[in-house]
Amino acid sequence: MKRILLTIFTLALLLNAAEARASNWQAVLDSLRSKMVLIEYYEGISSPESMQGKERIKKHLSGFIVSADGLIITSAAIFRANLEFSGSARFMMRSRKPSHIRIKFEDGEYLPAEFIGKDDDTGLAFIQAKEKKRYSFVHFIKVKDLAVGSRVLFVERLTERFDFQPFMRQARINARLNKAQPVFLSGQNSSAALSAFGLALNEEGQALGLLKQDLSEFEFAPSPQEGPARLILFAQFAKLISRPPVFKEKQTTRKKWLGIYSQPFTRELAAYFKVPELKGILISTVIDDSPAQKAGLKSGDIIISLDGKPLAAENNNDLDTFRQLIRKKSEPGLKLRIYRAGKFLDKKVELGETPISQFLAEEASSNQLGFSVKELTQDIILAKQLNFDTQGVWVSQVERAGWADVAGLRVGDLIIKINEKTVNSLQDIKKEFAKVDKQKPEYVSLFIRRQSDTKFLFIKTNY
Amino acid sequence: MKYIFVITFLFALLANNLFASLDNKILAAKEKVFPALVHIQPIKEVFAAGEKKKVQVTGSGVIFRADGYVLTNNHVAEKARFVRCTLSSRQELEAEVVGLDPWTDLAVLKLNLESAGLTEVPFAGFGNSDSVQVGQRVLALGSPLGLSRSLSMGVISSADRYFDDVGEMISPFNLWLQTDAAINPGNSGGPLVDLEGRVIGINSRAVVFGQNLGFAIPINTAKYVIEQILKHGEVQRSWIGVNWQEIKEYRKYINQPALEGVLIAGVDENSPADRAGLKAGDLVLAINHRPVNAIFREELPPVRLLIANLPIHSKISFTLQNGGKTKTIELFSDKQGKFSGNEFECTKWGLSVKEITARIKKNFQLKSMSGVLVSGVRRGSPAAEAGVVRGYVLHKIDNQSIRNLKDFKERYARLSKDKQAHLLYLQFSKRNRFALIKGGEE
Numbered sequence: 001m002k003r004i005l006l007t008i009f010t011l012a013l014l015l016n017a018a019e020a021r022a023s024n025w026q027a028v029l030d031s032l033r034s035k036m037v038l039i040e041y042y043e044g045i046s047s048p049e050s051m052q053g054k055e056r057i058k059k060h061l062s063g064f065i066v067s068a069d070g071l072i073i074t075s076a077a078i079f080r081a082n083l084e085f086s087g088s089a090r091f092m093m094r095s096r097k098p099s100h101i102r103i104k105f106e107d108g109e110y111l112p113a114e115f116i117g118k119d120d121d122t123g124l125a126f127i128q129a130k131e132k133k134r135y136s137f138v139h140f141i142k143v144k145d146l147a148v149g150s151r152v153l154f155v156e157r158l159t160e161r162f163d164f165q166p167f168m169r170q171a172r173i174n175a176r177l178n179k180a181q182p183v184f185l186s187g188q189n190s191s192a193a194l195s196a197f198g199l200a201l202n203e204e205g206q207a208l209g210l211l212k213q214d215l216s217e218f219e220f221a222p223s224p225q226e227g228p229a230r231l232i233l234f235a236q237f238a239k240l241i242s243r244p245p246v247f248k249e250k251q252t253t254r255k256k257w258l259g260i261y262s263q264p265f266t267r268e269l270a271a272y273f274k275v276p277e278l279k280g281i282l283i284s285t286v287i288d289d290s291p292a293q294k295a296g297l298k299s300g301d302i303i304i305s306l307d308g309k310p311l312a313a314e315n316n317n318d319l320d321t322f323r324q325l326i327r328k329k330s331e332p333g334l335k336l337r338i339y340r341a342g343k344f345l346d347k348k349v350e351l352g353e354t355p356i357s358q359f360l361a362e363e364a365s366s367n368q369l370g371f372s373v374k375e376l377t378q379d380i381i382l383a384k385q386l387n388f389d390t391q392g393v394w395v396s397q398v399e400r401a402g403w404a405d406v407a408g409l410r411v412g413d414l415i416i417k418i419n420e421k422t423v424n425s426l427q428d429i430k431k432e433f434a435k436v437d438k439q440k441p442e443y444v445s446l447f448i449r450r451q452s453d454t455k456f457l458f459i460k461t462n463y
Numbered sequence: 464m465k466y467i468f469v470i471t472f473l474f475a476l477l478a479n480n481l482f483a484s485l486d487n488k489i490l491a492a493k494e495k496v497f498p499a500l501v502h503i504q505p506i507k508e509v510f511a512a513g514e515k516k517k518v519q520v521t522g523s524g525v526i527f528r529a530d531g532y533v534l535t536n537n538h539v540a541e542k543a544r545f546v547r548c549t550l551s552s553r554q555e556l557e558a559e560v561v562g563l564d565p566w567t568d569l570a571v572l573k574l575n576l577e578s579a580g581l582t583e584v585p586f587a588g589f590g591n592s593d594s595v596q597v598g599q600r601v602l603a604l605g606s607p608l609g610l611s612r613s614l615s616m617g618v619i620s621s622a623d624r625y626f627d628d629v630g631e632m633i634s635p636f637n638l639w640l641q642t643d644a645a646i647n648p649g650n651s652g653g654p655l656v657d658l659e660g661r662v663i664g665i666n667s668r669a670v671v672f673g674q675n676l677g678f679a680i681p682i683n684t685a686k687y688v689i690e691q692i693l694k695h696g697e698v699q700r701s702w703i704g705v706n707w708q709e710i711k712e713y714r715k716y717i718n719q720p721a722l723e724g725v726l727i728a729g730v731d732e733n734s735p736a737d738r739a740g741l742k743a744g745d746l747v748l749a750i751n752h753r754p755v756n757a758i759f760r761e762e763l764p765p766v767r768l769l770i771a772n773l774p775i776h777s778k779i780s781f782t783l784q785n786g787g788k789t790k791t792i793e794l795f796s797d798k799q800g801k802f803s804g805n806e807f808e809c810t811k812w813g814l815s816v817k818e819i820t821a822r823i824k825k826n827f828q829l830k831s832m833s834g835v836l837v838s839g840v841r842r843g844s845p846a847a848e849a850g851v852v853r854g855y856v857l858h859k860i861d862n863q864s865i866r867n868l869k870d871f872k873e874r875y876a877r878l879s880k881d882k883q884a885h886l887l888y889l890q891f892s893k894r895n896r897f898a899l900i901k902g903g904e905e
Binding site (some may be wrong): 002261263266268269271272282284287288299303382383385407420442443445447451452453454455456458460 | 828896
């Protein structure tokens, strides 16, 4: 009899607990209301053909307040440009900083905010509420790891059609990637969610981290690519909250850089080189004038340890771990152990700063002539196969049907001379632009390089 | 009243005669060229996605010599292994390729008369394309879309049409005859004929999204090409490495509206022009002491031909002006390199490679001509699995450099037979890549 009562009692307790958990959702949401905002901003439309730059579209993202003075964390999709050198230049992309940012609270109140910066590695960006007051913010708890199967709660937002209402759901961790920097995947996605950026909580309603869905590579994709959503634990972005990455044109915080392209040193390669036990990263390319070249690294070297920590890579994903180890280094000094032609060598490397990409390069324009130029950056130099120390400018924008367009100038052209003056820097061409604006000549001559040929272009003006 | 009747009758008779005259002319012209018209069906060996494949194409041609020489387009005859020709008498013959000239898009074939039991065949006469006039009537004969022995009629729409080189469609030496006679795929290589029954052009191109925009190579250009091919099997041209530009805008820029000459837009690295000191921006006033002038784009082909048609290694003098100073520079020309290099299929590894010509070196901005270019990779092949990608230059196998295609073929012949893994070292732009071709059983 006692046993039966005990069983009934336990069952009742359990049922109660389950019910309690259900009503917990409402409590969780209520406690978050003042800490989550809807970010409204304007994204400048990419157009290499228009100098005016007035086209823009209104966009929305979900954001969460993470500090008392109003620092808000959101997806890096707010500013799509790839700010650091990544070895693949896309000249056609133009991306402007988000403008006219406003944050909307649950009660309908709008406040202005400004863009602080972003971190491309985690895919997170930061904005700052402009009004100085005390904000309630999300307190994250530090969880080291999550087991596959753990239950989590996600707080996201619905799309405009549903007034961006908060949206909560329960999910379980379906997979765990990457041992060094764990990333957790949850297979069920809701395509109804807004930009798939949300907050991840444990069953007790405590914030564990953020939920992100990988965005499509293509700028004009109507909705994010369907794929498992990733949960990033607080430990991976805690440092960013205490010291947010600041975007300030030329002074943006940049990560450390080695200057190599690498490939996984697979078991088959190890067998080929007759060192079946060896594991590491195979250097395929050493970029000219990079820290790697200065340290004496060569194409074909196999990096087996970094600061004593052994490395291994069987596929391309494994290379990411190595890249992150380099990028996150706080000091520039590094020790690499490499294997070359049967010998093990220790190399001391002085890491440099990742070169800026063309998005951070300074630009100069001549509105009259109808074109803009940017200073050469490493990504463009590599794409055009120029010598690493080439100095000069390339055409980043040509106004459609403007004087330069009619003369045949195209985006991507390298300007060697303008009015017979050699152009080695942005300063040089700015001087010439000023002269042209003053003198108003009938013709302006350009000597350009387009792919492997050079030619002269003569812009007919019409002042 | 009687006079009015007589006059009207005479007028009607005259008018009738005129129209009949034009009809007769057309028929007479057709009679002269028709027997020389050839329907060509080459079976080509092309490389696609790393594999050698056979494809049959259709084109046209015209016999220009009694012993069976046929003129057609390069893009009809190139890469052909086997060429079947059908004469307008419906007799079928085999032909072999005598010579190709991709620079003008012309080719010469020779019909195998003996095997058909013939000693000679009817041939067409050439006219003078320099005296062709815009507006004159012309006939186009050929096999549009495979419909052999077809004739279409139109006029000359333009006698000096110029096209810039775009990718593989090049024509630096051609000033095209534009016609509204219907030119369709299949007409390529066929004759464009005037009302006297003389061939004045070879139909080669058409703008597909327009209407009645066909283009033929002037026969005078073909005359030189034929002469060269019959003598040397190819057209031997001089090359100095200069890219020319017309001076239409340049002379407005420097405010000398009556200026004559031709501008150097660029000089190829390590070319005869580069070594002699010719530079971009030099204005060339005379070549071999003969004044040259190119104000408009259409005047560039004659300048290029002036140099190209000189014997290889001839001394050429350039009188040029730069920044107010005039000077003369002399140089010796080189031989123009191949348009397209030889290709080779590696069946076992599943890729195709191409020899690196001077053109490829320039377009890909390579440092040297060593190695071979990967022109295709077969899906699912060992090369594909190893990560070999089209467009890369293969520099080393098993850490040993590859000098050229011949060197590669020798090594591949040996290496593809053994069951071992082989490490390829490739390069694209400034990036290197290791690719391991796995060994073992197939």
